[in-house]
Amino acid sequence: MNVSPLAPKEFVKLQALDGVKMQTVEAGIKYSGRDDVLLMIFDEGTSVAGVFTKSKCASAPVDHCKKILTNGVAKALVVNSGNANAFTGVKGASATDQTAKMAATAVGCSPDEVYLASTGVIGEPLDASKFDGVMHDLAQGCIGDNWHNAASAIMTTDTYPKLATSTVEDSDILINGIAKGSGMIMPDMATMLSFIVTDANIAPEVLQALLSQHTETSFNAITVDSDTSTSDTVLLFATGKKGAQISSMDDPRLVPISKALNDVMHDLSMQIVRDGEGASKHVQIDVTGAVSDASAKKIALSIANSPLVKTAIAGEDANWGRVVMAIGKAGEEADRDKIAIWFGSVRVAVSGERDPDYSEEQASLAMKGDEIFLKVDLSLGDGHARVWTCDLTKQYVAINGDYRS
Amino acid sequence: MNVSPLAPKEFVKLQALDGVKMQTVEAGIKYSGRDDVLLMIFDEGTSVAGVFTKSKCASAPVDHCKKILTNGVAKALVVNSGNANAFTGVKGASATDQTAKMAATAVGCSPDEVYLASTGVIGEPLDASKFDGVMHDLAQGCIGDNWHNAASAIMTTDTYPKLATSTVEDSDILINGIAKGSGMIMPDMATMLSFIVTDANIAPEVLQALLSQHTETSFNAITVDSDTSTSDTVLLFATGKKGAQISSMDDPRLVPISKALNDVMHDLSMQIVRDGEGASKHVQIDVTGAVSDASAKKIALSIANSPLVKTAIAGEDANWGRVVMAIGKAGEEADRDKIAIWFGSVRVAVSGERDPDYSEEQASLAMKGDEIFLKVDLSLGDGHARVWTCDLTKQYVAINGDYRS
Numbered sequence: 001m002n003v004s005p006l007a008p009k010e011f012v013k014l015q016a017l018d019g020v021k022m023q024t025v026e027a028g029i030k031y032s033g034r035d036d037v038l039l040m041i042f043d044e045g046t047s048v049a050g051v052f053t054k055s056k057c058a059s060a061p062v063d064h065c066k067k068i069l070t071n072g073v074a075k076a077l078v079v080n081s082g083n084a085n086a087f088t089g090v091k092g093a094s095a096t097d098q099t100a101k102m103a104a105t106a107v108g109c110s111p112d113e114v115y116l117a118s119t120g121v122i123g124e125p126l127d128a129s130k131f132d133g134v135m136h137d138l139a140q141g142c143i144g145d146n147w148h149n150a151a152s153a154i155m156t157t158d159t160y161p162k163l164a165t166s167t168v169e170d171s172d173i174l175i176n177g178i179a180k181g182s183g184m185i186m187p188d189m190a191t192m193l194s195f196i197v198t199d200a201n202i203a204p205e206v207l208q209a210l211l212s213q214h215t216e217t218s219f220n221a222i223t224v225d226s227d228t229s230t231s232d233t234v235l236l237f238a239t240g241k242k243g244a245q246i247s248s249m250d251d252p253r254l255v256p257i258s259k260a261l262n263d264v265m266h267d268l269s270m271q272i273v274r275d276g277e278g279a280s281k282h283v284q285i286d287v288t289g290a291v292s293d294a295s296a297k298k299i300a301l302s303i304a305n306s307p308l309v310k311t312a313i314a315g316e317d318a319n320w321g322r323v324v325m326a327i328g329k330a331g332e333e334a335d336r337d338k339i340a341i342w343f344g345s346v347r348v349a350v351s352g353e354r355d356p357d358y359s360e361e362q363a364s365l366a367m368k369g370d371e372i373f374l375k376v377d378l379s380l381g382d383g384h385a386r387v388w389t390c391d392l393t394k395q396y397v398a399i400n401g402d403y404r405s
Numbered sequence: 406m407n408v409s410p411l412a413p414k415e416f417v418k419l420q421a422l423d424g425v426k427m428q429t430v431e432a433g434i435k436y437s438g439r440d441d442v443l444l445m446i447f448d449e450g451t452s453v454a455g456v457f458t459k460s461k462c463a464s465a466p467v468d469h470c471k472k473i474l475t476n477g478v479a480k481a482l483v484v485n486s487g488n489a490n491a492f493t494g495v496k497g498a499s500a501t502d503q504t505a506k507m508a509a510t511a512v513g514c515s516p517d518e519v520y521l522a523s524t525g526v527i528g529e530p531l532d533a534s535k536f537d538g539v540m541h542d543l544a545q546g547c548i549g550d551n552w553h554n555a556a557s558a559i560m561t562t563d564t565y566p567k568l569a570t571s572t573v574e575d576s577d578i579l580i581n582g583i584a585k586g587s588g589m590i591m592p593d594m595a596t597m598l599s600f601i602v603t604d605a606n607i608a609p610e611v612l613q614a615l616l617s618q619h620t621e622t623s624f625n626a627i628t629v630d631s632d633t634s635t636s637d638t639v640l641l642f643a644t645g646k647k648g649a650q651i652s653s654m655d656d657p658r659l660v661p662i663s664k665a666l667n668d669v670m671h672d673l674s675m676q677i678v679r680d681g682e683g684a685s686k687h688v689q690i691d692v693t694g695a696v697s698d699a700s701a702k703k704i705a706l707s708i709a710n711s712p713l714v715k716t717a718i719a720g721e722d723a724n725w726g727r728v729v730m731a732i733g734k735a736g737e738e739a740d741r742d743k744i745a746i747w748f749g750s751v752r753v754a755v756s757g758e759r760d761p762d763y764s765e766e767q768a769s770l771a772m773k774g775d776e777i778f779l780k781v782d783l784s785l786g787d788g789h790a791r792v793w794t795c796d797l798t799k800q801y802v803a804i805n806g807d808y809r810s
Contacts, residue, residue, distance in 0.1 A: 053733075054734075054736070055730070055733030055734055056732065056733045056735070056736070056737070056738070056739040056741070057729050057730070057732055057733030057739060057741040057744070058733070058741070084726075086726070086729070087726060087729045087741065087744075087754065087757060087758060087759075088757075088758055089742060089756060089757045089758030090742075090758075091758065092758075121726065122726030122727075122729060122730070123725060123726045123729070123754065123758065123759050124759070125758075125759075225712040225713065227711055227712060227713045227727075227730060227731070227734065228730065228733065228734035229730060230729065230730055230733050306632050307632060307712070307797075307801070307805070308632045308805055311801070311802050311805035311806050312805065312806070314802065314806050315805070315806030317806070320528060321489075321491070321492060321526060321527025321528040322527070322632075324462050324491070324492045324527055324528065324635065325460070325462070325527065325632060325634060325635055326632070327461070327462055328458075328460030328461045328462030328463070328635050329460055329632065330461070331459070331461070332461070333461070334461040334462060335461075336461070336462040336463070336492065337494060339462070339492075349492065349528065351494060352492060352493075352494040353492060353493050353494030353495075353496065353497075353528070353530070354492075354493075354528050354529070354530070392712075392802060393802060394799040394802045394803065396712070396716070396802070397716050397719065397797060397798060397799045397801070397802060398799065400712070400713055400716035400717065400720070401716035401717065401719040401720035401722070401796075401797070401798070
């Protein structure tokens with residue numbers, strides 16, 4: 001697997017963060033010659049928030065996390081790659097139970113303080129006994145300064161590990177995050193996982209509100225192929241080491257924390273798009289002038305998910321006709337004769353027809369390079385949204401079709 | 406352009422049909438060396454019904470047809486390929502006005518008895534003067550036995566002309582139809598045009614009810630890439646030559662006519678899917694046991710439109726994990742632990758997990774050949790639906806990466 005041409009030029013170095021330690025190991029779940037299990041241990045007093053796939057066929061680990069999230073307290077996180085433990089029936093639930101118990105014993109906590117995530121093949125029973133031999137050593141070996149290994153162990157067909165960090169302005173509060181996604185594990189689909197830890201002291205319900213808010217404009221504003229995994233999980237942990245607890249969304253200390261969290265989540269979600277299967281271009285889509293923000297987002301995602309728009313971008317074709325098509329099919333309010341469309345800074349269409357000053361050369365120029373900016377103005381209202389995607393290339397089809405399970 | 410491997414082995418021969426004549430010509434709209442304009446002339450007393458794209462950015466010809474359809478009477482049809490006359494602002498409406506007037510003059514009727522359809526590039530103004538020099542000769546040259554040329558003249562990226570015919574049981578009533586479309590195909594719309602003519606005598610409102618009914622299970626039950634055109638148009642003309650007029654849906658004479666019409670529409674819609682851009686496999690998807698028919702159709706289309714399912718089928722991979730994913734993301738009611746999935750006659754999953762008798766060999770065998778049958782049973786209710794699609798191949802990306810500009 002070649003590294004994505006859109007990969008970061010260098011990896012950010014994440015500092016140890018007060019209240020969390022981690023270790024990885026090779027448990028031989030599917031891969032060989034690489035670590036495939038991550039254990040994180042959190043200090044007493046760590047609160048947790050989560051957002052999960054909206055799939056009606058969610059995986060067993062998602063079921064487990066949703067169930068225990070009501071407690072708002074976390075002591076450990078176990079993530080494996082190679083097997084998603086999804087669509088595995090009663091065996092799946094049994095595997096999560098066993099894994100949580102093993103980790104609880106090794107860490108010294110209750111199973112309902114152990115968060116779980118699995119990514120990889122769907123429909124293969126996960127052999128939880130694989131964890132049995134490694135969990136004790138993992139727990140003993142946990143160290144603070146191990147983020148790069150953590151991000152690497154959760155990869156499936158990601159072509160690079162995804163890490164981001166931010167320091168909260170005017171404070172010593174740190175936010176570290178890792179993510180995986182948009183690579184494919186043969187033969188099953190991409191799953192998006194992200195685990196973010198801060199040493200801030202934030203009550204679970206406030207943590208949840210923060211996470212939900214920023215998910216909308218980060219992980220929920222990216223799309224590679226419109227397909228949704230059964231396992232998508234984002235967990236945010238606050239170890240509570242810095243300052244008195246923040247228990248209200250109105251607490252002014254939250255403002256810079258929220259900003260830093262947004263930075264980390266934005267950074268990670270961009271790294272996921274830039275590792276989109278077969279991606280050769282990173283595409284930012286802005287929709288303005290919609291009747292509402294929700295309407296703008298639906299139109300933006302309709303454009304971002306259109307195979308015809310995505311293949312045109314892959315071919316460096318400023319094919320705004322396909323953008324019109326994608327606006328039209330979104331089913332949202334739009335007046336054909338008020339629409340304007342830009343590629344980069346080049347306005348290609350206005351008032352429902354080709355821009356009178358349209359220049360094929362200029363438009364083509366805007367399609368070069370690996371970052372494409374597409375803007376649509378509907379001239380109807382104040383609704384706006386921004387989403388990100390990548391192009392659709394033959395390499396996407398090759399990655400997802402050129403093998404047998 | 407290579408002909409689709411799923412093309413019919415031989416073309417059906419359509420007989421002349423009482424009350425309609427047609428001719429094609431090369432007007433040089435975009436292509437050279439091929440006919441790109443079709444004129445059909447209908448005898449006095451021809452009624453008409455239509456279904457159109459639901460796009461919010463419909464083309465100028467769609468606007469024109471919708472406007473005049475209330476009259477229910479047709480004297481002529483003009484179709485051009487090469488330019489969709491969509492997103493062309495006031496120029497677009499002016500071009501349809503001019504074209505309708507030219508045809509009306511040549512044929513000797515009113516412009517609001519002239520139906521129009523255009524397919525091709527979006528956003529380029531259509532130069533209606535191209536029709537000026539050819540319309541008179543076209544009208545003079547119209548003949549009855551010219552269906553193959555008619556179907557060929559309306560092609561764009563189609564790799565073969567699409568024709569179907571059926572004789573109404575126990576009668577001499579004939580139904581002939583032509584269609585075009587191979588990308589941007591999705592229920593309720595499509596870069597999909599179809600024109601069907603019968604010599605039956607049917608009142609416009611009955612004709613409309615028939616057409617709408619069968620569209621749901623034919624043209625609105627196929628998808629190539631989830632993208633929907635601004636120009637989709639299906640028109641059904643009844644020249645009224647055979648028998649007394651049928652003016653009620655309860656007329657028993659309608660039963661065999663309805664069946665024959667359904668046959669023609671099914672045949673044409675299958676030909677469209679089999680000409681899907683880059684298609685190497687024709688896929689039939691049945692969903693049963695849903696809470697309603699509408700829910701079943703939404704789930705079936707979610708599977709049919711999933712890039713991950715479509716690439717797996719291209720790779721002959723019985724990847725039912727991706728089918729589960731597509732069920733889950735549809736947002737419709739589904740109980741993970743009740744789902745069963747078949748490829749062909751091989752049940753690969755049952756009760757929310759891999760079938761205990763799962764055989765990789767058998768499943769792989771079911772993915773060979775160019776017709777794939779996928780079935781999902783949700784075990785929740787009586788809702789069912791059947792849709793058709795094709796696989797997603799590198800060839801799709803190739804075709805759409807350099808179509809326009």
